[in-house]
Amino acid sequence: MTIQAQKGTKDILPGDSQKWQFMEETAKEVFSNANYQEIRTPIFEATELFSRGVGTTTDIVNKEMYTFIQKERSITLRPENTAGVVRAFIENGMHRLSAPVKLWYHGPMFRYERPQAGRQRQFHQVGLELFGIEGPIADAEAIAMAIEYLKKLGLPDLSLEINSLGCPKCRTAYRDRLKEVISKNIDQFCENCRSRLDKNPLRILDCKVPQCQELLADKEIQDVINSDFICEECSDHFEKLKEYLDAMGVKYSINKLLVRGLDYYNRTVFEIKSNSLGSQNAVCGGGRYDALTELLGGQPTYSVGWAMGMERLLSLINYDVKDYLDVFVVSSSAKEAFLLAQYLREHGFKSDFDMNCKNFKKQFEKASKLNAKYAFVLGEDEINNSTVTVKNLSTTEQKIIKRDDMLNFLNQV
Protein backbone atom coordinates (compact mmCIF):
# COMPACT_ATOMS: atom_id res chain seq x y z
CA MET A 1 0.00 0.00 0.00
CA THR A 2 1.24 3.43 -0.87
CA ILE A 3 1.01 6.19 1.70
CA GLN A 4 -2.18 8.22 1.57
CA ALA A 5 -3.16 11.56 3.02
CA GLN A 6 -4.52 11.17 6.54
CA LYS A 7 -8.23 10.76 7.10
CA GLY A 8 -9.98 14.09 6.97
CA THR A 9 -7.11 15.93 5.28
CA LYS A 10 -7.00 17.07 1.68
CA ASP A 11 -4.47 18.21 -0.87
CA ILE A 12 -5.28 21.56 -2.41
CA LEU A 13 -4.30 21.10 -6.04
CA PRO A 14 -3.81 23.51 -8.94
CA GLY A 15 -7.28 24.34 -10.12
CA ASP A 16 -8.48 24.85 -6.57
CA SER A 17 -5.39 26.62 -5.33
CA GLN A 18 -6.31 29.65 -7.47
CA LYS A 19 -9.59 29.85 -5.59
CA TRP A 20 -7.77 29.63 -2.28
CA GLN A 21 -5.49 32.45 -3.33
CA PHE A 22 -8.54 34.43 -4.35
CA MET A 23 -10.17 33.88 -0.92
CA GLU A 24 -6.97 34.89 0.85
CA GLU A 25 -6.30 37.93 -1.31
CA THR A 26 -9.89 39.09 -1.00
CA ALA A 27 -9.75 38.73 2.79
CA LYS A 28 -6.63 40.84 2.94
CA GLU A 29 -8.17 43.45 0.67
CA VAL A 30 -11.50 43.73 2.50
CA PHE A 31 -10.14 43.67 6.04
CA SER A 32 -7.12 45.89 5.56
CA ASN A 33 -9.40 48.31 3.76
CA ALA A 34 -11.22 48.66 7.09
CA ASN A 35 -7.91 48.95 8.93
CA TYR A 36 -7.75 45.41 10.32
CA GLN A 37 -4.28 43.93 10.59
CA GLU A 38 -3.25 40.36 10.13
CA ILE A 39 -2.10 38.27 13.10
CA ARG A 40 -0.39 34.91 12.80
CA THR A 41 -0.27 32.71 15.87
CA PRO A 42 1.17 29.21 16.31
CA ILE A 43 -0.72 26.17 15.14
CA PHE A 44 -0.21 24.38 18.46
CA GLU A 45 -0.75 25.76 21.94
CA ALA A 46 -0.84 24.52 25.51
CA THR A 47 -3.86 22.26 25.89
CA GLU A 48 -4.97 24.30 28.87
CA LEU A 49 -5.52 27.35 26.66
CA PHE A 50 -8.37 25.57 24.90
CA SER A 51 -9.82 23.72 27.86
CA ARG A 52 -10.04 27.02 29.73
CA GLY A 53 -10.65 29.32 26.80
CA VAL A 54 -13.08 27.34 24.68
CA GLY A 55 -14.84 25.75 27.63
CA THR A 56 -14.96 22.38 29.29
CA THR A 57 -18.58 21.75 28.37
CA THR A 58 -17.97 22.09 24.63
CA ASP A 59 -17.72 19.22 22.17
CA ILE A 60 -14.53 20.73 20.86
CA VAL A 61 -12.78 20.25 24.16
CA ASN A 62 -14.51 17.06 25.18
CA LYS A 63 -14.06 14.97 22.09
CA GLU A 64 -12.47 16.80 19.20
CA MET A 65 -9.02 17.95 20.25
CA TYR A 66 -5.77 16.71 18.74
CA THR A 67 -3.80 16.46 21.94
CA PHE A 68 -0.41 14.88 22.51
CA ILE A 69 2.15 14.82 25.25
CA GLN A 70 5.63 16.10 24.45
CA LYS A 71 8.30 16.04 27.15
CA GLU A 72 5.59 15.96 29.80
CA ARG A 73 3.79 18.95 28.31
CA SER A 74 0.27 18.62 26.94
CA ILE A 75 0.08 20.22 23.51
CA THR A 76 -2.99 20.67 21.32
CA LEU A 77 -3.37 21.52 17.65
CA ARG A 78 -5.61 24.56 17.58
CA PRO A 79 -9.27 23.66 17.02
CA GLU A 80 -10.18 27.32 16.51
CA ASN A 81 -8.24 30.54 16.70
CA THR A 82 -9.98 32.93 19.08
CA ALA A 83 -8.27 31.46 22.13
CA GLY A 84 -4.88 31.71 20.44
CA VAL A 85 -5.41 35.28 19.35
CA VAL A 86 -6.54 36.27 22.85
CA ARG A 87 -3.49 34.55 24.31
CA ALA A 88 -1.27 36.54 21.94
CA PHE A 89 -3.18 39.72 22.74
CA ILE A 90 -2.51 39.25 26.45
CA GLU A 91 1.05 38.00 26.11
CA ASN A 92 2.07 40.93 23.91
CA GLY A 93 0.39 43.58 26.04
CA MET A 94 -1.91 44.62 23.24
CA HIS A 95 -4.46 46.01 25.69
CA ARG A 96 -2.13 49.00 25.89
CA LEU A 97 -2.67 49.79 22.23
CA SER A 98 -5.23 52.39 21.31
CA ALA A 99 -8.65 50.77 21.13
CA PRO A 100 -10.06 49.29 19.06
CA VAL A 101 -7.45 46.69 18.19
CA LYS A 102 -8.66 45.13 14.96
CA LEU A 103 -7.16 41.83 13.84
CA TRP A 104 -7.82 39.20 11.21
CA TYR A 105 -6.28 35.80 10.48
CA HIS A 106 -6.52 32.79 8.27
CA GLY A 107 -5.03 29.34 8.52
CA PRO A 108 -5.51 25.67 9.30
CA MET A 109 -7.46 24.38 12.31
CA PHE A 110 -7.72 20.80 13.57
CA ARG A 111 -10.60 18.85 15.01
CA TYR A 112 -10.69 15.09 15.48
CA GLU A 113 -14.08 14.19 14.03
CA ARG A 114 -15.61 11.83 11.50
CA PRO A 115 -15.20 13.58 8.17
CA GLN A 116 -18.26 14.23 6.03
CA ALA A 117 -19.44 16.80 3.51
CA GLY A 118 -18.17 20.19 4.67
CA ARG A 119 -16.20 18.78 7.56
CA GLN A 120 -12.55 17.75 7.70
CA ARG A 121 -10.03 17.08 10.42
CA GLN A 122 -7.70 19.69 9.05
CA PHE A 123 -9.75 22.58 7.76
CA HIS A 124 -9.18 26.28 7.28
CA GLN A 125 -10.74 29.33 8.77
CA VAL A 126 -10.57 33.00 8.05
CA GLY A 127 -11.60 35.12 11.01
CA LEU A 128 -11.59 38.49 12.60
CA GLU A 129 -11.43 39.82 16.17
CA LEU A 130 -12.14 43.32 17.41
CA PHE A 131 -10.95 44.26 20.90
CA GLY A 132 -11.65 47.11 23.29
CA ILE A 133 -15.05 48.47 22.34
CA GLU A 134 -18.06 48.00 24.58
CA GLY A 135 -20.73 49.44 22.32
CA PRO A 136 -22.73 47.53 19.72
CA ILE A 137 -21.03 49.51 16.98
CA ALA A 138 -18.20 46.97 17.30
CA ASP A 139 -20.60 44.06 16.79
CA ALA A 140 -22.06 45.88 13.82
CA GLU A 141 -18.69 46.46 12.19
CA ALA A 142 -17.61 42.86 12.71
CA ILE A 143 -20.81 41.66 11.06
CA ALA A 144 -20.44 44.21 8.28
CA MET A 145 -16.95 42.89 7.58
CA ALA A 146 -18.29 39.36 7.21
CA ILE A 147 -21.06 40.49 4.89
CA GLU A 148 -18.69 42.61 2.82
CA TYR A 149 -16.22 39.75 2.50
CA LEU A 150 -18.91 37.34 1.31
CA LYS A 151 -20.13 39.94 -1.14
CA LYS A 152 -16.63 40.39 -2.59
CA LEU A 153 -16.37 36.63 -2.97
CA GLY A 154 -19.55 36.73 -5.02
CA LEU A 155 -21.66 35.02 -2.34
CA PRO A 156 -24.21 37.64 -1.35
CA ASP A 157 -27.26 35.45 -0.84
CA LEU A 158 -26.57 33.92 2.53
CA SER A 159 -28.78 34.36 5.55
CA LEU A 160 -27.65 36.10 8.72
CA GLU A 161 -29.18 35.11 12.05
CA ILE A 162 -28.60 37.04 15.24
CA ASN A 163 -29.49 36.65 18.88
CA SER A 164 -28.53 37.99 22.27
CA LEU A 165 -27.50 35.69 25.09
CA GLY A 166 -27.50 38.44 27.68
CA CYS A 167 -24.76 39.00 30.18
CA PRO A 168 -23.68 36.68 33.02
CA LYS A 169 -26.18 38.36 35.34
CA CYS A 170 -29.34 38.10 33.29
CA ARG A 171 -28.34 34.88 31.62
CA THR A 172 -27.95 33.14 34.95
CA ALA A 173 -31.48 34.06 35.90
CA TYR A 174 -32.73 32.95 32.48
CA ARG A 175 -30.80 29.73 32.68
CA ASP A 176 -32.24 28.95 36.08
CA ARG A 177 -35.79 29.52 34.89
CA LEU A 178 -35.21 27.46 31.79
CA LYS A 179 -33.71 24.69 33.85
CA GLU A 180 -36.69 24.80 36.14
CA VAL A 181 -39.30 24.39 33.39
CA ILE A 182 -37.33 21.84 31.42
CA SER A 183 -36.51 19.70 34.42
CA LYS A 184 -40.21 19.00 34.96
CA ASN A 185 -40.10 16.59 32.04
CA ILE A 186 -36.39 16.01 31.85
CA ASP A 187 -36.71 12.23 31.86
CA GLN A 188 -38.42 12.42 28.49
CA PHE A 189 -35.55 14.31 26.84
CA CYS A 190 -32.73 12.53 25.03
CA GLU A 191 -29.65 11.38 26.85
CA ASN A 192 -27.60 14.29 25.58
CA CYS A 193 -30.08 16.84 26.76
CA ARG A 194 -30.32 15.23 30.16
CA SER A 195 -26.62 15.71 30.68
CA ARG A 196 -26.83 19.23 29.26
CA LEU A 197 -29.36 20.26 31.90
CA ASP A 198 -26.70 20.94 34.49
CA LYS A 199 -23.73 21.75 32.30
CA ASN A 200 -25.27 24.03 29.70
CA PRO A 201 -29.08 24.06 29.58
CA LEU A 202 -29.15 26.63 26.77
CA ARG A 203 -27.77 24.01 24.42
CA ILE A 204 -30.94 21.96 24.88
CA LEU A 205 -32.71 24.64 22.86
CA ASP A 206 -31.07 23.70 19.60
CA CYS A 207 -31.16 19.94 20.07
CA LYS A 208 -32.11 18.30 16.76
CA VAL A 209 -33.84 15.26 18.23
CA PRO A 210 -37.54 15.48 17.19
CA GLN A 211 -38.71 14.24 20.58
CA CYS A 212 -36.84 17.07 22.31
CA GLN A 213 -38.15 19.61 19.83
CA GLU A 214 -41.70 18.51 20.65
CA LEU A 215 -41.08 18.79 24.36
CA LEU A 216 -39.65 22.27 23.85
CA ALA A 217 -42.88 23.33 22.15
CA ASP A 218 -44.49 23.14 25.58
CA LYS A 219 -46.19 26.42 26.36
CA GLU A 220 -44.46 27.00 29.64
CA ILE A 221 -41.05 26.47 28.07
CA GLN A 222 -41.92 28.64 25.10
CA ASP A 223 -43.01 31.40 27.44
CA VAL A 224 -39.59 31.36 29.07
CA ILE A 225 -37.82 31.30 25.70
CA ASN A 226 -39.90 34.16 24.36
CA SER A 227 -39.72 36.21 27.52
CA ASP A 228 -37.40 39.15 27.28
CA PHE A 229 -35.13 37.80 29.92
CA ILE A 230 -32.18 39.99 29.11
CA CYS A 231 -31.56 43.00 31.30
CA GLU A 232 -32.03 46.56 30.22
CA GLU A 233 -28.38 47.11 29.30
CA CYS A 234 -28.22 43.96 27.21
CA SER A 235 -31.53 44.71 25.59
CA ASP A 236 -30.37 48.20 24.77
CA HIS A 237 -27.17 46.79 23.26
CA PHE A 238 -29.15 44.40 21.07
CA GLU A 239 -31.59 47.09 19.93
CA LYS A 240 -28.76 49.40 18.93
CA LEU A 241 -27.05 46.61 17.03
CA LYS A 242 -30.24 46.09 15.06
CA GLU A 243 -30.41 49.81 14.36
CA TYR A 244 -26.88 49.76 12.95
CA LEU A 245 -27.64 46.75 10.79
CA ASP A 246 -30.85 48.35 9.54
CA ALA A 247 -28.99 51.56 8.75
CA MET A 248 -26.45 49.63 6.71
CA GLY A 249 -29.20 47.77 4.90
CA VAL A 250 -27.98 44.43 6.24
CA LYS A 251 -30.74 41.85 6.28
CA TYR A 252 -31.02 39.49 9.23
CA SER A 253 -33.45 37.39 11.16
CA ILE A 254 -33.62 36.92 14.91
CA ASN A 255 -33.22 33.36 16.06
CA LYS A 256 -33.90 33.01 19.76
CA LEU A 257 -32.68 29.43 19.67
CA LEU A 258 -29.26 30.42 18.41
CA VAL A 259 -26.94 29.80 21.35
CA ARG A 260 -23.74 28.52 19.71
CA GLY A 261 -21.56 25.77 21.01
CA LEU A 262 -18.76 27.72 22.58
CA ASP A 263 -18.89 28.76 26.22
CA TYR A 264 -17.32 32.15 25.94
CA TYR A 265 -20.02 34.19 24.24
CA ASN A 266 -22.16 36.85 25.87
CA ARG A 267 -24.70 39.30 24.45
CA THR A 268 -24.46 39.17 20.64
CA VAL A 269 -24.14 35.87 18.79
CA PHE A 270 -24.66 35.38 15.07
CA GLU A 271 -24.37 32.82 12.33
CA ILE A 272 -24.42 32.97 8.54
CA LYS A 273 -25.90 29.97 6.77
CA SER A 274 -26.21 28.68 3.25
CA ASN A 275 -29.02 26.58 1.85
CA SER A 276 -26.82 24.81 -0.65
CA LEU A 277 -24.28 23.07 1.54
CA GLY A 278 -25.87 19.88 2.83
CA SER A 279 -26.13 19.38 6.53
CA GLN A 280 -23.00 21.31 7.51
CA ASN A 281 -24.48 24.60 6.44
CA ALA A 282 -22.93 27.18 8.77
CA VAL A 283 -20.50 29.33 6.84
CA CYS A 284 -19.72 31.84 9.57
CA GLY A 285 -20.18 31.90 13.31
CA GLY A 286 -19.31 34.50 15.88
CA GLY A 287 -20.27 36.80 18.66
CA ARG A 288 -19.19 38.86 21.60
CA TYR A 289 -16.94 37.36 24.27
CA ASP A 290 -16.23 40.07 26.84
CA ALA A 291 -15.18 37.69 29.60
CA LEU A 292 -12.61 35.63 27.74
CA THR A 293 -9.55 37.84 28.08
CA GLU A 294 -9.94 38.06 31.84
CA LEU A 295 -10.64 34.34 32.02
CA LEU A 296 -7.29 33.72 30.35
CA GLY A 297 -5.47 35.99 32.79
CA GLY A 298 -5.51 39.33 31.01
CA GLN A 299 -7.11 42.69 31.66
CA PRO A 300 -10.88 42.67 31.14
CA THR A 301 -11.30 43.49 27.45
CA TYR A 302 -14.45 43.90 25.39
CA SER A 303 -14.20 41.59 22.40
CA VAL A 304 -16.19 40.50 19.40
CA GLY A 305 -15.25 38.26 16.49
CA TRP A 306 -16.18 35.54 14.05
CA ALA A 307 -14.72 32.76 11.93
CA MET A 308 -15.64 31.32 8.56
CA GLY A 309 -14.91 27.86 7.22
CA MET A 310 -12.92 28.28 4.04
CA GLU A 311 -13.71 24.81 2.64
CA ARG A 312 -17.38 25.71 2.93
CA LEU A 313 -16.80 29.01 1.18
CA LEU A 314 -14.87 27.18 -1.50
CA SER A 315 -17.74 24.84 -2.26
CA LEU A 316 -19.99 27.86 -2.76
CA ILE A 317 -17.63 29.51 -5.23
CA ASN A 318 -18.87 27.93 -8.43
CA TYR A 319 -17.00 29.99 -10.98
CA ASP A 320 -13.50 29.27 -12.27
CA VAL A 321 -10.57 31.51 -11.63
CA LYS A 322 -8.82 31.18 -14.98
CA ASP A 323 -5.08 31.07 -15.53
CA TYR A 324 -3.42 32.69 -18.51
CA LEU A 325 0.03 33.52 -19.88
CA ASP A 326 1.16 36.78 -21.51
CA VAL A 327 3.72 35.06 -23.69
CA PHE A 328 4.68 31.54 -24.66
CA VAL A 329 8.06 31.41 -26.39
CA VAL A 330 8.28 29.02 -29.33
CA SER A 331 11.77 28.21 -30.48
CA SER A 332 14.03 25.67 -32.10
CA SER A 333 16.49 26.31 -29.30
CA ALA A 334 15.49 25.57 -25.73
CA LYS A 335 18.29 27.79 -24.52
CA GLU A 336 17.20 30.81 -26.56
CA ALA A 337 13.59 30.26 -25.49
CA PHE A 338 14.62 30.01 -21.87
CA LEU A 339 16.67 33.23 -22.02
CA LEU A 340 13.88 35.15 -23.72
CA ALA A 341 11.21 33.90 -21.31
CA GLN A 342 13.45 34.78 -18.40
CA TYR A 343 13.98 38.29 -19.81
CA LEU A 344 10.23 38.79 -20.16
CA ARG A 345 9.61 37.48 -16.66
CA GLU A 346 12.10 39.94 -15.25
CA HIS A 347 10.07 42.70 -16.85
CA GLY A 348 6.85 41.51 -15.30
CA PHE A 349 5.29 39.53 -18.13
CA LYS A 350 3.98 36.09 -17.30
CA SER A 351 5.91 33.83 -19.64
CA ASP A 352 6.82 30.23 -20.25
CA PHE A 353 8.49 28.06 -22.88
CA ASP A 354 8.84 24.37 -23.76
CA MET A 355 11.65 22.68 -21.88
CA ASN A 356 11.25 19.62 -24.09
CA CYS A 357 11.67 21.84 -27.14
CA LYS A 358 9.61 19.64 -29.47
CA ASN A 359 8.62 20.70 -32.97
CA PHE A 360 6.78 23.97 -33.53
CA LYS A 361 3.45 22.24 -33.81
CA LYS A 362 3.77 20.84 -30.30
CA GLN A 363 4.96 24.13 -28.94
CA PHE A 364 2.01 26.01 -30.40
CA GLU A 365 -0.31 23.37 -29.03
CA LYS A 366 1.13 23.94 -25.62
CA ALA A 367 0.82 27.71 -25.98
CA SER A 368 -2.91 27.32 -26.68
CA LYS A 369 -3.41 24.92 -23.84
CA LEU A 370 -1.77 27.33 -21.41
CA ASN A 371 -4.08 30.09 -22.57
CA ALA A 372 -1.23 32.31 -23.76
CA LYS A 373 -2.14 35.65 -25.32
CA TYR A 374 0.93 35.75 -27.56
CA ALA A 375 3.41 33.31 -28.99
CA PHE A 376 6.87 34.77 -29.51
CA VAL A 377 8.56 32.74 -32.20
CA LEU A 378 12.30 32.56 -32.05
CA GLY A 379 13.60 30.51 -34.95
CA GLU A 380 17.00 30.67 -36.62
CA ASP A 381 16.07 33.69 -38.76
CA GLU A 382 14.83 35.66 -35.79
CA ILE A 383 17.90 34.79 -33.73
CA ASN A 384 20.23 35.92 -36.53
CA ASN A 385 18.33 39.15 -37.15
CA SER A 386 17.62 40.07 -33.52
CA THR A 387 13.92 39.96 -34.21
CA VAL A 388 11.01 37.97 -32.91
CA THR A 389 7.82 36.86 -34.66
CA VAL A 390 4.84 37.81 -32.57
CA LYS A 391 1.65 35.83 -33.06
CA ASN A 392 -1.62 36.88 -31.48
CA LEU A 393 -3.10 33.52 -30.56
CA SER A 394 -6.70 34.64 -30.54
CA THR A 395 -6.68 36.50 -33.88
CA THR A 396 -3.85 34.40 -35.44
CA GLU A 397 -2.32 37.63 -36.78
CA GLN A 398 1.43 37.64 -36.74
CA LYS A 399 4.21 40.11 -37.45
CA ILE A 400 7.94 40.45 -37.07
CA ILE A 401 9.24 43.01 -34.62
CA LYS A 402 12.72 43.96 -33.41
CA ARG A 403 13.83 42.45 -30.12
CA ASP A 404 14.32 45.97 -28.80
CA ASP A 405 10.65 46.71 -29.40
CA MET A 406 9.28 43.69 -27.52
CA LEU A 407 8.65 45.42 -24.22
CA ASN A 408 7.04 48.42 -25.91
CA PHE A 409 4.81 46.08 -27.81
CA LEU A 410 3.71 44.23 -24.67
CA ASN A 411 3.19 47.44 -22.77
CA GLN A 412 0.92 48.79 -25.49
CA VAL A 413 -1.37 45.80 -25.80
Place this chain on the structure above:
RNA sequence: GCGGGUGUCGCCAAGCGGUUAAGGCCUCGGAUUGUGGUUCCGAUAUUCGUGGGUUCGAAUCCCAUCAUCCGCCCCA
Protein backbone atom coordinates in the same frame (compact mmCIF):
# COMPACT_ATOMS: atom_id res chain seq x y z
C1' G B 1 -18.90 6.89 19.26
C1' C B 2 -23.22 5.08 16.13
C1' G B 3 -25.98 4.20 11.14
C1' G B 4 -25.91 3.67 5.61
C1' G B 5 -23.42 3.65 0.62
C1' U B 6 -19.13 2.78 -2.47
C1' G B 7 -14.22 0.68 -4.04
C1' U B 8 -12.47 -1.58 -12.19
C1' C B 9 -6.07 2.87 -15.71
C1' G B 10 -4.39 9.92 -13.35
C1' C B 11 -10.09 11.27 -13.86
C1' C B 12 -15.37 9.70 -15.37
C1' A B 13 -16.96 4.94 -15.94
C1' A B 14 -19.28 -0.24 -18.82
C1' G B 15 -19.25 -5.06 -17.04
C1' C B 16 -23.40 -8.44 -12.56
C1' G B 17 -20.09 -16.52 -12.80
C1' G B 18 -16.76 -18.38 -18.80
C1' U B 19 -15.29 -11.24 -22.83
C1' U B 20 -8.47 -10.50 -25.59
C1' A B 21 -11.69 -6.23 -18.93
C1' A B 22 -16.03 -1.63 -23.39
C1' G B 23 -16.11 3.65 -24.03
C1' G B 24 -14.97 8.92 -22.88
C1' C B 25 -11.45 12.66 -20.82
C1' C B 26 -6.35 13.64 -19.77
C1' U B 27 -1.31 12.19 -21.26
C1' C B 28 2.02 10.53 -25.13
C1' G B 29 3.29 9.51 -30.50
C1' G B 30 1.81 10.38 -35.64
C1' A B 31 -1.15 12.65 -40.37
C1' U B 32 5.92 16.06 -45.73
C1' U B 33 10.76 18.19 -41.57
C1' G B 34 8.99 26.48 -38.77
C1' U B 35 2.79 27.35 -36.53
C1' G B 36 -1.93 26.00 -32.25
C1' G B 37 -7.05 26.01 -30.53
C1' U B 38 -11.18 21.72 -35.12
C1' U B 39 -10.48 16.78 -37.33
C1' C B 40 -8.26 11.84 -38.14
C1' C B 41 -5.00 7.56 -36.78
C1' G B 42 -2.32 5.04 -32.96
C1' A B 43 -0.34 3.88 -27.73
C1' U B 44 -1.29 3.14 -22.45
C1' A B 45 -5.03 -1.96 -16.72
C1' U B 46 -1.81 -9.95 -17.40
C1' U B 47 -5.80 -6.78 -13.97
C1' C B 48 -10.60 -5.15 -11.21
C1' G B 49 -8.72 -1.69 -2.88
C1' U B 50 -6.28 -5.95 0.06
C1' G B 51 -6.40 -11.04 2.13
C1' G B 52 -8.92 -15.46 2.36
C1' G B 53 -12.97 -18.81 0.69
C1' U B 54 -16.85 -21.11 -2.82
C1' U B 55 -16.36 -22.94 -8.03
C1' C B 56 -13.76 -26.75 -13.47
C1' G B 57 -13.81 -21.27 -13.89
C1' A B 58 -14.70 -14.82 -10.12
C1' A B 59 -13.97 -7.95 -11.39
C1' U B 60 -18.60 -10.48 -11.07
C1' C B 61 -20.94 -15.01 -5.17
C1' C B 62 -19.40 -15.33 0.38
C1' C B 63 -16.31 -13.74 4.64
C1' A B 64 -12.81 -10.58 6.67
C1' U B 65 -9.95 -6.27 6.37
C1' C B 66 -8.62 -1.45 4.75
C1' A B 67 -9.89 3.00 2.43
C1' U B 68 -13.37 6.53 1.07
C1' C B 69 -18.13 8.99 0.87
C1' C B 70 -22.81 10.33 3.14
C1' G B 71 -25.79 10.83 7.58
C1' C B 72 -26.38 11.29 13.33
C1' C B 73 -24.04 14.14 17.42
C1' C B 74 -21.75 18.93 17.00
C1' C B 75 -19.77 22.62 14.48
C1' A B 76 -16.49 26.29 10.33
